[in-house]
Amino acid sequence: MLLLDYQNVLIQSILTERFSGAPPQSIDQVVSDFDGVTFHISTPQSKSQILISLSIKCYKELVKYGAEQVLQREYGSYITNPEPGYDFSILVNLDNLPQSQEERSELVQHIALLKRNVMAAPFEKAFDEFGQLAEEASKYTSESAPQGMKEGGEVMSVHYRDEEAIYIKASHDRVTVIFSTIFRDETDRIFGKVFLQEFVDARRRAIQNAPQVLFRSDAPLELQGMKGVGKTGEKGEVGYITFVLFPRHLTPQRRAENISHIQTFRDYFHYHIKASKAYIHSRMRRRTADFLQVLNRARPENEEKERKTASGRTFRVQG
Amino acid sequence: MDSAASRPAVVIDNGTGYTKMGFAGNVEPCFIVPTVVAVNESFQNQSRSSSKSSNWLAQHSAGVMADLDFYIGDDAHARSRSSSIYNLTYPIKHGQVENWDAMERFWQHCIFNYLRCDPEDHYFLLTESPLTAPESREYTGEIMFETFNVPGLYIAVQPVLALAAGYTTSKCEMTGVVVDVGDGATHVVPVADGYVIGSSIKSIPISGKDVTLYIQQLMRERGEHVPPEDSFEVARKVKETYCYTCSDIVKEFNKHDKEPAKYIKQWKGVKPKTGAPYTCDIGYERFLGPEVFFNPEIYSSDFTSPLPVVIDKCIQSAPIDTRRALYKNIVLSGGSTMFKDFHRRLQRDLKKIVDARVLASDARLGGELKAQPVEVNVVSHPIQKFAVWFGGSVLGSTPEFFEACHTKAEYEEYGASICRTNPVFKGMY
Numbered sequence: 001m002l003l004l005d006y007q008n009v010l011i012q013s014i015l016t017e018r019f020s021g022a023p024p025q026s027i028d029q030v031v032s033d034f035d036g037v038t039f040h041i042s043t044p045q046s047k048s049q050i051l052i053s054l055s056i057k058c059y060k061e062l063v064k065y066g067a068e069q070v071l072q073r074e075y076g077s078y079i080t081n082p083e084p085g086y087d088f089s090i091l092v093n094l095d096n097l098p099q100s101q102e103e104r105s106e107l108v109q110h111i112a113l114l115k116r117n118v119m120a121a122p123f124e125k126a127f128d129e130f131g132q133l134a135e136e137a138s139k140y141t142s143e144s145a146p147q148g149m150k151e152g153g154e155v156m157s158v159h160y161r162d163e164e165a166i167y168i169k170a171s172h173d174r175v176t177v178i179f180s181t182i183f184r185d186e187t188d189r190i191f192g193k194v195f196l197q198e199f200v201d202a203r204r205r206a207i208q209n210a211p212q213v214l215f216r217s218d219a220p221l222e223l224q225g226m227k228g229v230g231k232t233g234e235k236g237e238v239g240y241i242t243f244v245l246f247p248r249h250l251t252p253q254r255r256a257e258n259i260s261h262i263q264t265f266r267d268y269f270h271y272h273i274k275a276s277k278a279y280i281h282s283r284m285r286r287r288t289a290d291f292l293q294v295l296n297r298a299r300p301e302n303e304e305k306e307r308k309t310a311s312g313r314t315f316r317v318q319g
Numbered sequence: 320m321d322s323a324a325s326r327p328a329v330v331i332d333n334g335t336g337y338t339k340m341g342f343a344g345n346v347e348p349c350f351i352v353p354t355v356v357a358v359n360e361s362f363q364n365q366s367r368s369s370s371k372s373s374n375w376l377a378q379h380s381a382g383v384m385a386d387l388d389f390y391i392g393d394d395a396h397a398r399s400r401s402s403s404i405y406n407l408t409y410p411i412k413h414g415q416v417e418n419w420d421a422m423e424r425f426w427q428h429c430i431f432n433y434l435r436c437d438p439e440d441h442y443f444l445l446t447e448s449p450l451t452a453p454e455s456r457e458y459t460g461e462i463m464f465e466t467f468n469v470p471g472l473y474i475a476v477q478p479v480l481a482l483a484a485g486y487t488t489s490k491c492e493m494t495g496v497v498v499d500v501g502d503g504a505t506h507v508v509p510v511a512d513g514y515v516i517g518s519s520i521k522s523i524p525i526s527g528k529d530v531t532l533y534i535q536q537l538m539r540e541r542g543e544h545v546p547p548e549d550s551f552e553v554a555r556k557v558k559e560t561y562c563y564t565c566s567d568i569v570k571e572f573n574k575h576d577k578e579p580a581k582y583i584k585q586w587k588g589v590k591p592k593t594g595a596p597y598t599c600d601i602g603y604e605r606f607l608g609p610e611v612f613f614n615p616e617i618y619s620s621d622f623t624s625p626l627p628v629v630i631d632k633c634i635q636s637a638p639i640d641t642r643r644a645l646y647k648n649i650v651l652s653g654g655s656t657m658f659k660d661f662h663r664r665l666q667r668d669l670k671k672i673v674d675a676r677v678l679a680s681d682a683r684l685g686g687e688l689k690a691q692p693v694e695v696n697v698v699s700h701p702i703q704k705f706a707v708w709f710g711g712s713v714l715g716s717t718p719e720f721f722e723a724c725h726t727k728a729e730y731e732e733y734g735a736s737i738c739r740t741n742p743v744f745k746g747m748y
Contacts, residue, residue, distance in 0.1 A: 009433055010349050029345050032326060032436045162322050184439070185468050271431045274438070277466045278427055279386040282420040 004268055006260045007112035008033055011052065014041060015092075015108040024048045024094060034267045035160050037115050040086060048094035053086035054114055058160045065156055067121035074110065074117045088118065116260055122156045122168050123177075123259045127250050129153045129170035134247070137172035155222060163238075164266070169222055175250060176222060177243040177262055181269070184237070191273045196241065212244040241265075323470040328442040328715035329434060331426070332477070332708040335411050336502025336527065336654070338392075339708035340429055343444065343715025348708045350433050352392030356421040357405040359388040391428045414448035414504040416455055423462050430467065438467035442724055444715045446477045446707055449508050449515050450522070453739040460738030464730045471724035474741050476515055478508040480710030481652035485698060493743075494641065495648030495698075496634060498626070498665070499707075500612070500655040502527040505626075507633045511641045513743035521633040524622050525615055527655035530562070531555045533611055533618045534604045543599035546590045553588060557601055558608055563659035565606040566667070568614075575603060609658040613668065627668035646673065649697045652706040662699035670695045719744045 010031050018024070024047035031039045040053040056062070071079065071088065078090040090111065098104055133153065159165040167178040183189040196215040203210045214220070217239050243265075249258050308314055327342040333354060341348035390398045390405070399405045410421035430438050443463060447456060456474055463469045478497035485492065493513040499506045505523040509516045535554035538545060545553050561584050565571040575582045584601040611618040612626040624632075634645045649669070651662055673693050680690055702709050714720055723744035725737050 004431060004435075008435060010435075013350075029347075029349065030327060031342055031345075031349060032434070032441070034435055034437055036322075036326065036440065038326075187465075188468065267431075267437065270437060270439075274431075274466055274468075275387060275427060278423045281423060281462070281466065282386070285420060 003261075004264050004271060006116045006264060007109060008039065008115065009112075011039065011041065011114070012108055012112040015050070015111060016105070018050060018094060019097060019104045019108060033115050034264075036162075038086075039114075040083065050092045050094065051080070051083065051089055052092070052111060052114065053083040053089040054118065055086045056088075056115070056118060056160070057162075058158050059087040059118075061158050062118060062121050065122040065125050065158075067118055070117060070121045070124060078111075088114075090114070116263060119158075119160070119263050120259045122158055122166075123262070124255075126153070126156065126168045126170040126175050127255055130172070130175050130247075130250055133170060133172040155226065157226065167223055167226075173247065175245045177245065178220060178223065179241045179243075179266060181239050181241060181266060182237050183239065187277070188273055189237075189239075191276060192239065192269070195269065195272060195276075209248065211246065211249055212242075214242040214244075216240055216242075323440050323442060324721045326441055328444055328720065329430070329436060329438075330444045330708060330711040330715050331429060332446045332480075332705070332711060333411055333416075333422075333425075334501055334653075334707075335409075335414055335504060338425070338429070339705045340434060341708065341712065342434070343712045343720075345712055346709070347702075348705055348712075350392075350429075351705065352433070353396065354409065354411050354425065355391065355395045356408050356410060356425050357390045357395035357398045358408060358421070358424070359404050360406050389424055389428070391425050392433075412503065414501070414506075415451060416459070419458060419462070423466060426462070426467070438463075438469050441469070442471040442473070442715070442721060443469045444473050444475060444711045444720070446475050446480060446711060448504065449476050449478055449506060449517070449520055456738045457735040460725070460730065461735045464727055464735075468727065471721065471726045472738070473720065473724045474738060475711060475714070476741075477707045478506070478515065478652070479510055479513060479743075480708075480714065481650055481703075481706045482510055482513075482648075483710035483714055484652070484702060484706040485650060485700065492644075492648050494644045495650050496630060496645050497650050497652055498630060498656065499652045500526060501653040502655070505653075505655075507626075507630050509633055509637045509641070509645055511638070511644075516637050516641075519633050519636045521629050523624075523626065523629055525611055525618070527558075527653070529618065530608045530611055530655060531558050534558055534562075534608045537604040537607060538599065538601075541602070544597055545588070545599055546592070546597070549588065549591055553586060553599075557586060557604065559657075561601055561605050562608045563606055564609045564613075564661045564664045566660075566664060568606070568610060571606050572603065609661065613664065625668070627665060627672060630665075630669060631672045643693060646693050646695050649695070650706070651697065651699055651703050654704050656699075657704055662697040666695060666697040669697070714744075 008031070010029070014027065014029070018027075024043075026043045026047050027050065028042045029040070031041070033039060036057050038055045040051075040055075042051050042053075043049060044051055059067070075090050078092060080089050080091040082089045092107075092111070098107060153170045155167050155169045157165050157167050163182050165180050167176075167180070169176045169178075181192075183192055193215075196213070199213045200215065203212065220240055220242055223240075243262060245258065245262075248254075306314055327344050330339075330341055330343050330348075332339040332348075336354065337351050338354045339348040339351050341350065389395075395405070395407060399407045408418055408421045410416060410418045410425055416422050430436060445459060445463070447459070459474060460472060463472050478499055479493075481497045481499060482493055482495050494511050495509075497506075497508045497510060499508065503526055505526045507521040507523070509519050531551065531554045534557055535550050538554065538557075539550065579602075582602070582605070584605070586599050586601055587596065588598075589596050607617070614625060616623045630649065634642055637645055646669075649665070651665075656662070673695055677690050677693060681688075700706070723742050725741075729737050
């Protein structure tokens with residue numbers, strides 16, 4: 001399992017079961033997802049009406065970048081008033097489902113991707129902005145471009161975790177996505193560095209189409225002067241990972257997949273740090289077992305034991 | 320740290336047969352999956368002989384990463400059936416973790432793929448059987464803190480959690496006997512005020528799997544047409560859907576013989592190899608299966624003490640001032656206690672033994688002193704299938720839980736030995 005799934009497995013399994021025509025049951029489950037997202041699946045009014053609510057830390061910021069439009073587009077008629085304590089809710093009526101099996105499983109898949117779709121808003125906005133800027137820029141040559149053309153749009157920041165954020169910036173020839181990430185653990189930091197170095201090298205070695213990845217422990221120039229970002233040259237626990245997406249990543253066919261991919265980056269990253277630790281542990285265990293085998297083999301073959309007669313006298317073998 | 324305490328704790332109950340996992344505060348676990356890992360070992364075995372680079376290349380061109388190429392739960396079963404490169408490993412045997420490699424991977428998948436949470440963000444509540452060695456608790460702690468960087472960990476004893484599951488159904492009583500009949504192990508564990516009385520734990524070599532094996536044997540001997548490769552699965556399904564506990568075997572045999580139409584069920588299945596449908600009858604095994612707990616001699620000659628006798632012995636070996644309380648609160652837990660009327664039969668048989676003893680003692684005293692009757696009460700509730708998990712969920716949602724946890728800072732200060740003991744905390748009362 002190289003990549004993490006984008007959808008929430010629990011929502012998927014619950015809804016698949018409910019949609020398959022099983023007798024309605026009351027549900028009341030609070031589940032977490034990555035990045036502190038909380039889902040609440042419940043049947044408040046009747047057993048055939050399933051309410052799925054989502055709470056996400058940075059909902060206000062996401063709304064600013066057009067989350068509501070994206071959600072409107074994705075879920076349309078299913079949207080209802082958000083449940084108290086949550087940011088966004090959809091209501092599915094079991095008596096009113098699409099008829100065919102394919103449509104139903106598609107709907108399940110769609111709802112399971114709720115978190116992905118909420119988070120997609122700033123990316124979509126940036127990609128659209130890139131399109132506009134690119135069009136404008138094509139009117140000018142690089143010399144005659146007016147001031148401000150090169151810098152591109154404003155930096156959108158999404159503080160999706162307590163101390164970590166995603167910064168997205170569109171320019172006329174690229175979209176830059178910067179993750180700030182924090183390592184509390186010493187070992188994790190080292191693993192993270194090796195891992196990211198591999199990212200940088202992979203592009204150099206084999207996969208030329210990959211987006212450019214940069215890693216640095218001080219804030220990149222794009223983020224200068226932003227709230228909560230340290231000055232360049234200041235080193236701390238925070239690391240900044242920059243992805244540069246080029247036009248070939250931003251084509252309409254690839255867009256949706258790229259958004260999914262890049263969103264899960266942080267979780268993917270941490271997942272792999274943990275997976276490599278598990279791998280190292282398993283190698284350590286195997287090595288210990290090997291050493292133990294060697295030790296056991298190293299026992300002298302027939303140990304000379306002192307033998308005694310019943311009365312306590314000893315024998316000595318005559319050489 | 321504090322942000323982690325505001326999120327629900329993750330509760331994972333690893334059993335021999337099934338793993339129950341979910342978030343604290345919920346009524347039922349998010350996932351119940353078989354505790355099994357399917358590992359692709361085709362690359363692991365090569366690594367010694369061939370040089371490193373070619374091995375890497377071979378893996379790369381095959382499109383797999385050997386250490387990430389594994390599945391757990393139902394996926395594991397499906398994978399091992401469809402292709403031969405995956406080997407099934409069961410990390411837990413008889414309630415004890417045997418294969419730590421597989422266990423670590425299992426947890427990894429549980430956390431990242433099923434529960435989808437960052438382990439650094441949540442406190443964890445894990446469970447262990449009452450007979451687990453302190454070393455294995457340390458090992459669990461090492462994995463959780465080193466690999467997953469969990470902020471806090473609590474390792475609870477399964478029977479204690481099963482007792483705590485009664486929290487909502489009745490007034491909470493942390494003294495009682497837990498009869499835990501799982502797939503791989505059966506334990507009778509007395510608990511007094513939240514502490515397990517270790518010296519009185521009794522184990523029985525008969526568990527859910529033996530019931531399945533016995534049903535399989537009965538059906539085979541009667542000559543039902545079940546394909547051999549499928550017979551264990553069919554027996555398991557029969558056990559889960561049709562079995563019940565009877566009050567008297569002889570009467571039950573008569574009932575079946577008089578009205579076969581009412582009692583004998585039909586099982587319909589499809590042969591896995593040819594796809595041809597088949598049917599078979601289910602007769603006496605409906606009540607004979609669960610009967611192995613009450614009359615073990617019908618199944619094996621090695622072990623012949625019935626479950627009620629074992630429970631009685633267990634309570635008799637406990638400290639004398641706890642015995643009345645223990646008789647009063649006998650809690651069932653585990654999937655194999657789900658047979659209909661199991662608790663009634665248990666209560667009746669146990670009551671018989673206890674009353675006989677009281678009567679004998681009265682007779683000895685010559686009627687001068689009357690002993691107070693002993694109250695025997697077997698508690699059954701609908702969630703006993705995952706009572707341990709539910710207990711964990713209840714405890715994990717109390718504010719005291721977070722204080723009782725071992726934190727990462729403590730682990731780094733003192734080492735894995737802190738995981739050896741886990742305090743009983745206030746939320747349990």
